Amino acid sequence: MAFFISQSLFFIIPLLIVALAGMFSEKSGTVNIALEGLMVMGAFCGTFFINKMQAAGFLEGSPQFLLLISLLLAGIGGAIFSALLGFLAINMRANQVIGGTAINLLAGALAIFLARQFQENSAVQISYNKEVFRLKSDFLAETSPTLNYIFFEQAYLTLYVGITILIISTIVIYKTKFGSRLSACGEHPEAAQSVGINVYRYRWAGVLISGFLGGLGGLVYALPISVSFEGTVAGYGFLALAVLIFGQWKPMRIFIAAIFFGLFKALSVTFFSFDWIANLIEIYPNIPFGTIFRILPYLATMVVLALSSASSKAPKASGTPFNFKGK
Amino acid sequence: MNNFMLKIKSFWKKVQKLDGYNAVVGALLAIAIGLLVGIVLMIIINPSSSIFGIGRLLKGMFNHPRGGWIGLGQMLYRATPIIFTGLAVAFAFKTGLFNIGASGQFTVGIFAALLVGILGDKLGSFQWIVAVLSGMTAGFLWGAIPGLFKAKYNVHEVITSIMFNYIAMYVVNGLLNSNFLKTKVVDGSTNRTVKIDQAARTSYGFFDKIFPNSGLDISILIAIGTAIIIYFVLNKTVFGRELKSVGLNRDAAKYAGVNEKRSIVLSMAISGMLAGMGGALFILAPSIYNLGTVYAIENVIISSGFDGIPVALLASSNPIGVVFSTIFVSYIKLAGNSMQGVGFVAEIVEIIIATIIYFSAFALIMTQNLGKIKDFFKRFKKDKKTEPVIEAPNSKAGDN
Numbered sequence A: 001m002a003f004f005i006s007q008s009l010f011f012i013i014p015l016l017i018v019a020l021a022g023m024f025s026e027k028s029g030t031v032n033i034a035l036e037g038l039m040v041m042g043a044f045c046g047t048f049f050i051n052k053m054q055a056a057g058f059l060e061g062s063p064q065f066l067l068l069i070s071l072l073l074a075g076i077g078g079a080i081f082s083a084l085l086g087f088l089a090i091n092m093r094a095n096q097v098i099g100g101t102a103i104n105l106l107a108g109a110l111a112i113f114l115a116r117q118f119q120e121n122s123a124v125q126i127s128y129n130k131e132v133f134r135l136k137s138d139f140l141a142e143t144s145p146t147l148n149y150i151f152f153e154q155a156y157l158t159l160y161v162g163i164t165i166l167i168i169s170t171i172v173i174y175k176t177k178f179g180s181r182l183s184a185c186g187e188h189p190e191a192a193q194s195v196g197i198n199v200y201r202y203r204w205a206g207v208l209i210s211g212f213l214g215g216l217g218g219l220v221y222a223l224p225i226s227v228s229f230e231g232t233v234a235g236y237g238f239l240a241l242a243v244l245i246f247g248q249w250k251p252m253r254i255f256i257a258a259i260f261f262g263l264f265k266a267l268s269v270t271f272f273s274f275d276w277i278a279n280l281i282e283i284y285p286n287i288p289f290g291t292i293f294r295i296l297p298y299l300a301t302m303v304v305l306a307l308s309s310a311s312s313k314a315p316k317a318s319g320t321p322f323n324f325k326g327k
Numbered sequence B: 001m002n003n004f005m006l007k008i009k010s011f012w013k014k015v016q017k018l019d020g021y022n023a024v025v026g027a028l029l030a031i032a033i034g035l036l037v038g039i040v041l042m043i044i045i046n047p048s049s050s051i052f053g054i055g056r057l058l059k060g061m062f063n064h065p066r067g068g069w070i071g072l073g074q075m076l077y078r079a080t081p082i083i084f085t086g087l088a089v090a091f092a093f094k095t096g097l098f099n100i101g102a103s104g105q106f107t108v109g110i111f112a113a114l115l116v117g118i119l120g121d122k123l124g125s126f127q128w129i130v131a132v133l134s135g136m137t138a139g140f141l142w143g144a145i146p147g148l149f150k151a152k153y154n155v156h157e158v159i160t161s162i163m164f165n166y167i168a169m170y171v172v173n174g175l176l177n178s179n180f181l182k183t184k185v186v187d188g189s190t191n192r193t194v195k196i197d198q199a200a201r202t203s204y205g206f207f208d209k210i211f212p213n214s215g216l217d218i219s220i221l222i223a224i225g226t227a228i229i230i231y232f233v234l235n236k237t238v239f240g241r242e243l244k245s246v247g248l249n250r251d252a253a254k255y256a257g258v259n260e261k262r263s264i265v266l267s268m269a270i271s272g273m274l275a276g277m278g279g280a281l282f283i284l285a286p287s288i289y290n291l292g293t294v295y296a297i298e299n300v301i302i303s304s305g306f307d308g309i310p311v312a313l314l315a316s317s318n319p320i321g322v323v324f325s326t327i328f329v330s331y332i333k334l335a336g337n338s339m340q341g342v343g344f345v346a347e348i349v350e351i352i353i354a355t356i357i358y359f360s361a362f363a364l365i366m367t368q369n370l371g372k373i374k375d376f377f378k379r380f381k382k383d384k385k386t387e388p389v390i391e392a393p394n395s396k397a398g399d400n
Helices: A002-028 A033-056 A061-092 A094-118 A147-153 A157-174 A176-189 A187-195 A199-224 A236-246 A249-272 A275-283 A287-306 B001-015 B021-045 B050-063 B068-094 B104-120 B121-153 B157-178 B180-185 B219-236 B238-248 B252-255 B258-282 B304-314 B319-342 B347-368 B370-382 B391-399
Strands: none
Touching: A002 A033, A002 A061, A002 A147, A002 A157, A002 A176, A002 A199, A002 A236, A002 A249, A033 A061, A033 A094, A033 A199, A033 A236, A061 A157, A061 A199, A061 B304, A061 B347, A094 B258, A094 B304, A094 B347, A147 A199, A157 A176, A157 A249, A157 A287, A157 B068, A176 A187, A176 A199, A187 A199, A187 A249, A199 A236, A236 A249, A236 A287, A236 B068, A236 B157, A249 A275, A275 A287, A287 B121, A287 B157, B001 B021, B021 B050, B021 B319, B021 B347, B050 B068, B050 B319, B050 B347, B068 B219, B068 B238, B068 B304, B104 B121, B104 B157, B104 B180, B104 B258, B104 B304, B121 B258, B219 B238, B219 B258, B219 B319, B219 B347, B238 B252, B238 B258, B252 B319, B258 B304, B304 B347, B319 B347, B347 B391
């Protein structure tokens, strides 16, 4: 069970961060179908930096600090890349789906291209040592070994980064002037402009925050599940988009949606470690349990969406270009 | 002679008024910018051999070691499945839907067709036709699912089709590995399906004589025919107009008496059918030297469906345009392969394609506003003394 929950966190946290990334952009009125590409760019920047720093022995004594810098770089990489989307969607008022698709294509190609260009033997894989980043703390080892295993021993700092981002996002969206204005720009930009809000700036802010979080989420996703990055995040950006809609564009509901999907996803890779499931497989060898558990996260999401999606809370003006006054 | 020139001029004016003129000019503009970006990139990373790289980039399929003619055949062969997924995406776009699930529909198309192609020996010469039809049916049903979710439960088709990409992959792989099918259709040593029966493969037709052993078969003709049919259905039939009207304004179509829910389901299903047809013809293809095609059982979503998105976008979702845009993309992808021979990474071509799509998003806007841009420059010429207006993206931040 501890292993299962520990595994599921590796799916939940990146989905949460990237879905929140999508939320900031959509709340401000720009559909961000480029989350996948932003993740790839972020993961590339982050892992490339870690690879070079680990090879150079930089910050060997404080890996957590190195991880923080890499996360920051991943975020900045994503933010710079998201400017492509912002320019196209906000300045040029072009079709955001086309732009997003182009950015996804570009990110995948660019990550492999740069890796092959700047690595020895033009290798695609950017390898790194992830074990040094585990927290390996015995904070709760005496009171509850299981909790300690999940949250302090096997976990990465990224878990707490994710939770922090969730809390900050909730506060920003609901409790600050910035958040309300951002939502206004996505709901009814004309009204927002008429009361003196600079829709142009808020939309750019939404896209750039989205890029930062998307890039950061890319590294958070790539780090724990593998020992190298190969220029793809396996469709996680699109899954995050699904989680965003599943979560009805609300931070806390996005968190619940991410947990829901992440638990099922973790179940699909760890189901054989549960005794009762292993027993079932032995009793009914003809039932394809493997396939069932693999499709379960996707199928369960669809069922929940069908039950809950009748009243969609999508930002009304999301995806529609806006004619700024004076242009 | 003057008369002749006038005729050309009037013809050109007519062309300019055509429906797709702006789209074509926009696409060509985007292609020019994309190629330029690629060329500049190559000059930056490796100035000394850039001239060879650029040569290979522009030569495309003509780099083929067995000559350009074989290269042409191979390019068309590679383009065929993408034409279908491109048509699938374009058809959905035209009816206001984004079918990102062409990969899943392609996969179930492959599955249905390969079952008939391997197990349906008794069908004789109809085997490949039945295989294609079953692939189409599988794609039709798989595509209908996102449509149903949208029409019945108001779930966005993008999510459903993404989810059903994964479900298609896992279900097909699971079924192929099941006790029932594994011994009959899977080659255990390679974890791939066995090859389709010789009798069930699509015919080379007369292409075997024109492009010997390039892999090109009659599927390309079916693809072009399908594109023409889809164009006709969308633009010349009541049914197509209805589907399009739902895409333009769901409520208005409803009030005009169109059954909008049925239209959404049918749009997605037809889109899925096109992708499934592509999958079927892909797996039934005799391929180069009649070696046959196989499906690898891996937990990776097939990229053909995603490849359909850029070609549909580049063609502004025009079915006939999809054929041309796919051929262009295949052309420079072949160029990318041969560029590796002179020390360039093949991904440069992917970067070029992405750049083209990026610029095609607003190249269309630029060509539509061509008149305005001309006016802008005319004004610019007249009052040269005033400060020049520089279009910089970030300087506008404080405009309102």
